[in-house]
Amino acid sequence: MDFLPALPQGHYRQLGVVLRAAISGERAKNLLLLLKEAGLVWATAAGAASGRSRLSGVTEPLVWGYFTLYRSPRRVYVREVTVREDFWTLRQNPGKLRAALEICADAARFSLPGHPPAEVLPILYWTLKALEAGTEPAAVRLRFLYRWGMALGIVPGLDRCSACGKPFTQGFLTLQGLLCTACAGPSPATACLPLGEKELNRLKKAVMLSGKDFRNESFCRDELPLFGKVSTLLTRLIENSV
Ligand SMILES: [Zn+2]
Known part of the structure; x- marks a missing residue:
């Protein structure tokens, strides 16, 4: 899968959530992001797989925030994440975490690159809040x-x-x-x-x-x-x- 948003080359800051994260190469992570304006985007967070990187903890699934991105001709890079909600208590419970990741997988299957419906991010956010509440x-x-x-x-x-x-x-x-x-x-x-x-x-x-x-x-x-x-x-x- 190679989702590049329909954005010109340059810098962007968008609200969104990490749906999936996978280690890539020696120290990078590939993130599947669901962004308010760009929809589904694969982005690379260089160095994020190293525990010493400032991107390491903020590039995990379920992290919500503002993602500062750079779109090069070939790919999208995550430069910075300003976290709004990390669903820490949800992550501490294996049963709830599993349910949350399944729902993130559904969200990835049902989204497309491009402009998602405006309600999609709030729906996912309040879904995770309900899981967190038990x-x-x-x-x-x-x-x-x-x-x-x-x-x-x-x-x-x-x-x-x-x-x-x-x-x-x-x-x-x-x-x-x-x-x-x-x-x-x-x-x-x-x-x-x-x-x-x-x-x-x-x-x-x-x-x-x-x-x-x-x-x-x-x-x-x-x-x-x-x-x-x-x-x-x-x-x-x-x-x-x-
Ligand atoms: Zn009928």
């Missing part, structure tokens, strides 16, 4: 995928049919969207999840609560398999579209 990871991932899909304009609302637009209380989540019983037809597609009123209400709770209420919500164990199945379908829906 909200159930399956619910956090579902909310992240749903909101990301909404920002990209491809995930359907939860209260009406994607095909005919009629409001409903039960339906089928498919790769064509959320369909009412009539639009789904007599033998719905195989990648299809029936959602009754109870399931739709559980999903609405996970995706519609305010950020603060969501972080305080304790989801019960029997809701989690539903969240997992819906997340799998949402992933496919988003992947098909980007």
